[in-house]
Structures are given as structure tokens and as C-alpha cells.
Amino acid sequence: MRVYLDHNATSPLRAEARAAMIAAMDMVGNPSSVHAEGRAAKSLMERARADVAEAFGAVDADIVFTSGATEAAALACAGRDLAGAAVEHDAVGAWVSDALAVDAQGAVTVDDPHVSVLQLANSETGLLQNVPAGIAVCDMTQVFGKLPLDFMATGARMGLVSAHKLGGPKGIGALVLRRGQEVPAQIRGGGQEMGRRSGTENIIGMVGFAAAAKAAVRDVGDGRWDRVAQLRNILENGLEAASKKTIFVGKVASDLESPNTGKIDRAGRLPNTSCFVTPGWKGETQVMQMDLAGFAVSAGSACSSGKVRASRVLTAMGFSPADAASALRVSLGLETTEDDVLRFMDAWAGKLIKHEARAA
Amino acid sequence: MRVYLDHNATSPLRAEARAAMIAAMDMVGNPSSVHAEGRAAKSLMERARADVAEAFGAVDADIVFTSGATEAAALACAGRDLAGAAVEHDAVGAWVSDALAVDAQGAVTVDDPHVSVLQLANSETGLLQNVPAGIAVCDMTQVFGKLPLDFMATGARMGLVSAHKLGGPKGIGALVLRRGQEVPAQIRGGGQEMGRRSGTENIIGMVGFAAAAKAAVRDVGDGRWDRVAQLRNILENGLEAASKKTIFVGKVASDLESPNTGKIDRAGRLPNTSCFVTPGWKGETQVMQMDLAGFAVSAGSACSSGKVRASRVLTAMGFSPADAASALRVSLGLETTEDDVLRFMDAWAGKLIKHEARAA
Numbered sequence: 001m002r003v004y005l006d007h008n009a010t011s012p013l014r015a016e017a018r019a020a021m022i023a024a025m026d027m028v029g030n031p032s033s034v035h036a037e038g039r040a041a042k043s044l045m046e047r048a049r050a051d052v053a054e055a056f057g058a059v060d061a062d063i064v065f066t067s068g069a070t071e072a073a074a075l076a077c078a079g080r081d082l083a084g085a086a087v088e089h090d091a092v093g094a095w096v097s098d099a100l101a102v103d104a105q106g107a108v109t110v111d112d113p114h115v116s117v118l119q120l121a122n123s124e125t126g127l128l129q130n131v132p133a134g135i136a137v138c139d140m141t142q143v144f145g146k147l148p149l150d151f152m153a154t155g156a157r158m159g160l161v162s163a164h165k166l167g168g169p170k171g172i173g174a175l176v177l178r179r180g181q182e183v184p185a186q187i188r189g190g191g192q193e194m195g196r197r198s199g200t201e202n203i204i205g206m207v208g209f210a211a212a213a214k215a216a217v218r219d220v221g222d223g224r225w226d227r228v229a230q231l232r233n234i235l236e237n238g239l240e241a242a243s244k245k246t247i248f249v250g251k252v253a254s255d256l257e258s259p260n261t262g263k264i265d266r267a268g269r270l271p272n273t274s275c276f277v278t279p280g281w282k283g284e285t286q287v288m289q290m291d292l293a294g295f296a297v298s299a300g301s302a303c304s305s306g307k308v309r310a311s312r313v314l315t316a317m318g319f320s321p322a323d324a325a326s327a328l329r330v331s332l333g334l335e336t337t338e339d340d341v342l343r344f345m346d347a348w349a350g351k352l353i354k355h356e357a358r359a360a
Numbered sequence: 361m362r363v364y365l366d367h368n369a370t371s372p373l374r375a376e377a378r379a380a381m382i383a384a385m386d387m388v389g390n391p392s393s394v395h396a397e398g399r400a401a402k403s404l405m406e407r408a409r410a411d412v413a414e415a416f417g418a419v420d421a422d423i424v425f426t427s428g429a430t431e432a433a434a435l436a437c438a439g440r441d442l443a444g445a446a447v448e449h450d451a452v453g454a455w456v457s458d459a460l461a462v463d464a465q466g467a468v469t470v471d472d473p474h475v476s477v478l479q480l481a482n483s484e485t486g487l488l489q490n491v492p493a494g495i496a497v498c499d500m501t502q503v504f505g506k507l508p509l510d511f512m513a514t515g516a517r518m519g520l521v522s523a524h525k526l527g528g529p530k531g532i533g534a535l536v537l538r539r540g541q542e543v544p545a546q547i548r549g550g551g552q553e554m555g556r557r558s559g560t561e562n563i564i565g566m567v568g569f570a571a572a573a574k575a576a577v578r579d580v581g582d583g584r585w586d587r588v589a590q591l592r593n594i595l596e597n598g599l600e601a602a603s604k605k606t607i608f609v610g611k612v613a614s615d616l617e618s619p620n621t622g623k624i625d626r627a628g629r630l631p632n633t634s635c636f637v638t639p640g641w642k643g644e645t646q647v648m649q650m651d652l653a654g655f656a657v658s659a660g661s662a663c664s665s666g667k668v669r670a671s672r673v674l675t676a677m678g679f680s681p682a683d684a685a686s687a688l689r690v691s692l693g694l695e696t697t698e699d700d701v702l703r704f705m706d707a708w709a710g711k712l713i714k715h716e717a718r719a720a
Contacts, residue, residue, distance in 0.1 A: 004397060010390035010560060018385050021564075025378050028656075030370035030530075034647055035656040037364060067427035067531070070549045070559030091549030091558060164560060170390075171427070171531065171562020186546060189430045189451030198451060199430030200370060200524060202531020204381075205562070287394055296388075296395040 003340045006296045007165075008123045008142060008273060008331035013208070014167030020211035021169065024204045031201055032190060045203050051210035052174060055217040056161065057150030062177040064196045065206055069141045069162035072175035075183050075197065076137045076158045077117060083110075084117040086316035087127075092117055092139055092160070102316040106250060110135065120154070121146075124313045124329055125249045126273025131156065141165055141173075145216030146225055146270055157181050163205065168212030172205030219334060228332050229271035235330065235341045236274050242349035249275040249314070249327070272332040277319060281355050283311075283327045286348075290328075293347040298329045363700045366656045367525075368483045368502060368633060368691035373568070374527030380571035381529065384564045391561055392550060405563050411570035412534060415577040416521065417510030422537040424556045425566055429501045429522035432535035435543050435557065436497045436518045437477060443470075444477040446676035447487075452477055452499055452520070462676040466610060470495065480514070481506075484673045484689055485609045486633025491516065501525055501533075505576030506585055506630050517541050523565065528572030532565030579694060588692050589631035595690065595701045596634050602709035609635040609674070609687070632692040637679065641715050643671075643687045646708075650688075653707040658689050 004012070024044060029037030031045050053059045066072045070091035077095035084096030085108040096117050101109045106127040110116045113132040119139040121128050128147075131138050133155025140159045143149050145166025151159050158181055162173040175196075177183070189198035219225070236248050250269045278286070283299030290297050299311075314324035330344070364372070384404060389397030391405050413419045426432045430451035437455035444456030445468040456477050461469045466487040470476045473492040479499040481488050491498055493515025500519045503509050505526025511519050519536040523529055535556075537543070549558035579585070596608050610629045638646070643659030650657050659671075674684035690704065 002396065004388055006390070006393060006395065006397070009393050009398075010388075012388045013385050021385070022382060025373050025381070025529075028364055028370075028372045030366070030524075033366060033369050033656070033658060034644075035366065035651040035658070036362065037366070037656045038369075067431070067547075067562065068559040071427070071547045073549065074547045089549065090551075094548035094558075162560070164390075169385075169562070169564050170560045171565050187427075187431045187434045188454035189433065189449065191450075198454075199428040200522070200530045202427065202529070202562075202565070204529050205531050205565070284394075291395040296393070296397045298393060298395070 002294050002296065003336075003344060004296045005330045005332060005336065005340070005344060006298050007333040007336075008126075008270075008329065009298055010164045010170065011167050011333055012335075013169060014212045014215050016215040017163075017168050017208040017212040021204050021208040024207040027203060031203065032192065041203055045201055045206055048203075048206040048210035052161075052206075052213050053176075055210075055213035056144060056159070056176060057152055058159070058176050060152055061159075061179060062194070064175040064177060064183075064193050065201065065209075066173050066175055066197060067171055067202070068164075068173040069139065069160045070173075072160040072162075072173050073137075073139065075175050075186055076160060078186065079184075080136070082115055082117050082136055083112070087122050087313045088117060088119055089123060089139060089141070092119070092137070098316075104318045106313075106317050114157075120149075121270050122313055124311055124327070125275040125317075126270035126331070127250045128268045128270070142270060145213065145220065146272060148220055151176055152178075158183075163209035163212055166212050166216040168209040169205050172202055172209045174209075224334055225271040228334060228336065231336060231338060231341045232272060232274050232330075232332055234338065235332075235345060236276070238342070238345040239274075239276060239348060242345065243278060243352055245279060247277045247279075247323075249277065249317070270331075272336075274330045275314075275327055276330075277314070277323050277327045278352065279323050279326055280359060281326055281352065283325060285355075286328045286351070289351045290344075290347065293351065295344050295347060297344075298331075299325075299327060362654050362656065363696075363704060364656045365690045365692060365696065365700070365704060366658050367693040367696075368486075368630075368689065369658055370524045370530065371527050371693055372695075373529060374572045374575050376575040377523075377528050377568040377572040381564050381568040384567040387563060391563065392552065401563055405561055405566055408563075408566040408570035412521075412566075412573050413536075415570075415573035416504060416519070416536060417512055418519070418536050420512055421519075421539060422554070424535040424537060424543075424553045425561065425569075426533050426535055426557060427531055427562070428524075428533040429499065429520045430533075432520040432522075432533050433497075433499065435535050435546055436520060438546065439544075440475075440496070442475055442477050442496055443472070447482050447673045448477060448479055449483060449499060449501070452479070452497070458676075464678045466673075466677050474517075480509075481630050482673060484671055484687070485635040485677075486630035486691075487610045488628045488630070502630060505573065505580065506632060508580055511536055512538075518543075523569035523572055526572050526576040528569040529565050532562055532569045534569075584694055585631040588694060588696065591696060591698060591701045592632060592634050592690075592692055594698065595692075595705060596636070598702070598705040599634075599636060599708060602705065603638060603712055605639060607637045607639075607683075609637065609677070630691075632696075634690045635674075635687055636690075637674070637683050637687045638712065639683050639686055640719060641686055641712065643685060645715075646688045646711070649711045650704075650708065653711070655704050655707060657704075658691075659685075659687060
């Protein structure tokens with residue numbers, strides 16, 4: 001029986017999303033068509049848009065559906081010469097400088113929010129940022145669906161979100177625009193999404209995104225991630241007991257977090273994420289060993305080619321390249337059980353002993 | 361009982377696509393992840409890619425999955441200063457000049473294929489083009505799945521295709537690149553799609569595209585569109601009998617077409633498409649009247665706002681703006697029955713009589 005502990009990479013499709021998507025498969029029309037079939041498709045799409053907006057605390061903002069957060073990042077950032085930090089996701093980092101300073105705790109100092117991007121949480125470490133009001137672009141992908149989040153309250157001008165991180169389908173996300181913000185269209189043609197993003201709309205994806213977002217926000221409200229945070233803490237305490245030299249990124253700070261209050265504090269982390277560095281034991285090797293043992297986890301950073309390189313998130317925080325390449329990320333989900341965590345701890349500790357025996 | 365005759369706008373999801381998509385919903389991993397779940401997702405995705413390539417006659421080309429043909433058009437055309445004609449779809453037209461001449465039969469003259477774009481078929485009229493070998497970009501969206509098509513044999517450097525026109529889901533398509541062709545990535549980040557198009561992949565969409573493409577090519581091979589062409593001809597003959605002043609765009613030429621031989625001839629049309637101009641009766645009005653009568657059809661051109669304007673495809677062919685605004689497009693599907701067509705003819709003829717009585 002496999003144990004999936006890589007929810008920050010992607011999370012399984014929620015039952016609610018699955019059901020909504022299957023129902024939407026019967027929808028015949030193109031939302032751009034004026035006949036009844038087109039209007040029905042458009043109505044379904046606008047219902048999905050409203051649901052995502054409500055779940056995201058963005059009913060007074062515009063939801064521009066995109067093929068995912070990566071496209072949303074390009075739409076928000078390309079050609080704008082924004083300042084960012086080295087801890088941003090590659091999809092954002094591709095478009096911004098890495099001029100903003102990162103301290104040893106992973107905190108980014110923003111000089112001028114209006115020309116800067118800043119993530120709400122880091123996908124590798126789970127570390128949260130205190131995002132200043134007025135930030136030009138904020139990547140909220142990892143927080144949406146894991147912690148209470150109100151887009152309007154963040155003060156961000158634009159937000160990036162993705163469906164598949166919260167149990168929706170892959171291939172759909174959104175750029176959220178505070179009213180008055182505008183972006184030049186990059187994908188042009190039919191003028192869909194109010195001219196911001198052309199192309200016949202991915203209705204099945206939108207509907208799945210909306211259903212997943214509603215369910216995710218309900219689960220956040222029910223405090224279900226508190227239990228996940230407890231499991232994550234059990235995991236870290238267990239691993240720490242097994243390996244004195246392992247460094248848990250942000251662990252001390254995370255004692256201050258309070259996922260159930262909804263407060264996003266710079267000192268906190270996502271409730272589900274543990275990133276830990278075991279000097280001398282490559283993350284890539286750990287991923288493969290744990291995979292063979294039945295656990296899906298990831299190294300600090302993975303690019304699409306499947307190769308693993310030293311995490312630039314960790315090097316930006318002051319880790320040496322060698323240590324940064326020795327990071328493992330474990331990211332739990334709502335369905336993760338205590339047994340999953342205990343089995344992982346056992347397996348990891350066993351592999352560590354073998355690693356140390358070989359290294360000795 | 362509604363009759364859907366707007367298949368060039370979008371076609372209902374095929375049963376094969378639906379089943380494949382539902383099966384893919386159980387796939388947990390991110391294709392960029394190196395663990396077993398990630399590899400399984402990647403394997404499914406690459407199977408879909410291979411299936412689309414085979415269906416499209418492009419096994420020796422690269423399939424770059426995009427969010428649809430509109431994104432593929434931007435990826436292929438943006439920043440290249442290519443020449444095109446006014447009959448191109450807006451998604452292509454947004455990026456190219458309309459310098460290429462269009463004659464009264466809708467045929468485009470290409471001066472230099474290497475710096476030009478040309479569609480294989482027009483979505484409004486169904487008119488086919490003789491696309492010269494070496495064309496820089498060819499929009500094959502309307503032909504793929506309706507006529508035999510071998511990408512490599514067309515000689516095009518790049519091809520644009522969409523899933524939802526052939527019974528796949530909306531929100532997925534591809535840019536097909538002949539080997540040696542390259543495009544600068546517009547959506548950047550994780551480096552997916554061999555660096556040409558980043559973002560976590562829409563696996564459910566890809567799988568649906570592949571299943572639909574396989575089924576569509578099977579149906580083309582089985583000659584199922586011959587019957588559709590016969591129905592289209594019955595429709596046009598019936599409408600012609602009811603309205604002597606109605607002009608059927610490309611009808612004479614279409615007598616020369618032979619959809620069952622696979623020959624794409626400049627004189628031909630798509631087997632399912634009828635575009636006809638009834639001077640003095642606005643296409644927009646016809647669409648609404650037919651909608652109320654239970655039929656989904658479209659005017660010559662529709663933009664996403666739901667407003668209808670005079671078709672620039674028809675004006676490029678020499679129609680006056682008033683006549684171009686009086687066009688109706690009827691596009692049949694494989695499930696269209698003779699009864700559907702006969703009922704449409706009756707209803708349309710009845711509305712025409714009322715229109716003429718009012719206009720008199």
C-alpha cells in the first residue's frame with residue numbers, strides 16, 4: 001500500500017470535483033455561442049467563477065481563469081520588470097529579478113510592494129511570508145485551501161492560484177485581479193475572459209476547480225488541517241529523535257503558528273509541510289529510496305525533466321549547495337493518517353541507518 | 361427535443377473521451393515528480409501524446425500540448441511578423457497581417473509559404489485551402505477529425521489543433537512542430553513540454569483529447585462523414601428550394617469535393633458545414649429565431665461577448681457588410697440525423713416566410 005506524501009506537488013482529485021466534472025461532461029455548448037446550449041455553458045462557467053471568487057475571498061475582484069498558476073504568473077508578471085526573491089516558484093522567478101533579500105528564516109524583505117512579487121507560502125519549505133499590502137503580485141497557490149485566506153484582506157493587487165493544489169484538476173488556475181488592475185492579454189483571439197485571455201474555456205476544469213475550492217474552504221473552516229499539523233509535528237519529532245544532525249527548516253518558528261486562528265504569520269509554516277536537511281545524504285537518493293519503500297515524497301526542488309538540483313530556496317536562506325541538495329520535502333494531505341506518518345518515520349530512519357553505515 | 365447544429369463551434373464530448381477522462385481522474389501524481397505516482401502520471405501523459413501524434417499523422421513531429429488552439433496560435437505566431445489572410449480565425453489573425461489575397465471563392469494566395477500562415481479549412485464557410493508545402497503555420501483545427509489528415513504530408517512547419525472540435529474536452533489542444541522547428545516559450549517556469557510550455561500538465565484533458573482523436577480518426581476512416589455530407593447537401597437543396605435568393609457559400613465548388621477519398625481540394629468544403637447568406641435577414645436574428653424553435657446554429661461569426669458582427673471572412677470574399685451580416689452557419693455532427701435536417705429546413709423556411717411577410 002503506497003503512502004502519498006507529496007501534496008505540495010499535487011493533491012488527488014477531491015470527490016466533489018470529480019462529481020462536478022463528470023456532470024459538466026454533458027454540457028454541449030460553447031460559452032461564446034448565443035443559443036441555449038451556449039448560454040447554459042456560459043451559466044455553468046460563471047457559476048464556477050463565482051464559487052471560486054467566494055472561496056477565495058475575492059467576490060469584489062475579477063477571476064481570470066487560466067490553464068494554471070504558471071500561466072497566471074506569466075500573465076501577471078511578464079514585461080513588468082518586477083522585483084522578487086530567490087524563493088519564488090520558477091513560474092514567477094522566470095519573470096522577475098531576484099533582488100529582494102531573503103534571511104536565514106526564509107523571510108523576504110520587500111522594498112516597494114507596488115513593484116514587487118511575494119509568495120504567501122513557499123512550496124518547498126512551507127514557510128509563510130508577511131506579505132505587505134499593495135504587493136503587485138502574490139503567489140497564493142500553496143495557501144489557498146490549506147489556511148484561511150481572504151484575497152481582498154491581503155491587499156495584493158493580483159493573486160495567483162491553482163486548482164490541483166487543493167484537490168481540483170490539473171490544468172486550471174486563475175489570475176485574480178483587484179478591480180482597476182489590468183493586464184495585457186497574451187493569448188489573444190476570441191476575447192474570452194473579458195479580453196484578458198482568449199480561447200474556448202476549459203469548462204470541465206473550471207467546474208472541478210470551483211467544487212474543489214468550495215470543499216477545501218469548508219475543510220479549512222472545519223479545522224481539519226489542525227490534525228494535519230499535529231501529524232506533521234509528530235513526524236518531525238520522530239525524525240528528529242532518529243537523526244540528531246537533521247535540520248528541520250522553519251521548525252522552531254513553526255511552534256508559533258496557529259493554523260486554526262487563520263493568522264498567517266511570518267514565523268509560521270503551512271500546516272502540512274516539513275522540509276528537512278540531512279547533511280551528506282542527497283535528497284535525490286532519499287526520494288528514490290523512500291519511493292522503493294512505498295512512499296511518495298520529493299527533494300527540495302524538482303524540475304520537469306525529473307532531475308534534481310540543489311534547492312535555490314534553501315541556498316537563498318544560507319544553506320550550502322551540498323546541504324540544499326540534501327533536503328527532503330514531506331507534504332501531508334487531509335487523508336494522511338497517523339499510521340502513514342509512523343510508517344514513514346520507521347522507513348526513513350531505517351534508510352538513514354543504512355546510509356550512515358555505508359558512509360562510515 | 362433540441363437539435364444541435366453548431367459542431368464547428370464545439371462538438372459534444374465523445375463517449376471514448378469521457379471514459380478515458382474519468383479513468384484518469386484516479387491518477388494521483390504530478391508528471392514532474394520522480395516517484396512511482398509521478399512516473400505513472402507521466403506515462404499516461406506520454407501515451408496520450410503518442411496517440412494524438414499517431415491520429416494526426418505526426419509521429420515524427422513534436423506534440424506540444426497547450427490549453428487549446430488559441431494558445432497554440434499565440435505560441436506559433438506571436439512576434440514572428442507572419443503574413444496571413446482575413447479569413448484566418450481570430451486566434452491566428454491576432455498575430456498576423458491580413459496581407460494575403462482572398463478571392464471570391466475564399467481561396468488564399470500565398471506569396472511565400474515560409475513566412476505565411478494558412479488555415480486548412482475555414483470554420484465559418486467550411487472552405488478548404490490548398491496549403492502549399494513549407495507553410496510556416498497551418499491551422500488544422502476544423503479539418504482534424506472531419507477529413508483524413510496527415511500532418512507530415514501537408515508539409516506544414518507547424519500545425520494548430522484543438523480537442524473540443526473533434527469530441528474531446530474544451531481547454532486542451534496542441535502546437536505540432538515539425539522536427540527542427542522551435543518556438544520561444546511564452547509560459548515559463550518548470551520547463552514542462554520540453555521547455556516549450558511550462559505548467560503542471562492537464563492530464564485529464566490530454567487523455568480525453570487522445571481518446572477523442574483516436575475515435576475521430578477511426579470514424580473518418582470508416583467514411584462516416586460521407587453520410588454527413590449527404591445530409592448537408594440535402595439541407596442545402598431543401599433550403600435552396602425554399603429561398604431562391606439565398607446564396608450558399610462554396611456550394612457549387614463543393615460538388616467537386618470527395619470527402620471519402622481524403623483529398624483536400626481547394627474547390628471543396630468540410631463535409632459538415634453549410635454557410636448561407638439570405639440578403640436582408642440578419643444572421644443574428646436567424647440564430648435567435650432558430651434557437652427559439654429548438655435549433656442551435658450560429659451566425660457567420662460570433663465573438664465571446666455574444667454580439668454578432670458582419671463576418672470578415674465573407675467580406676474578404678467580396679460580400680457586402682450587409683450581406684455578410686446576413687449569414688447563417690449550420691454545422692452538422694456525426695450524430696445528426698436526416699430528421700434533424702428536415703426539421704431544420706421546415707422551421708427555417710417557416711421563419712423566412714414570416715420574415716418576408718414583415719419585410720414586405
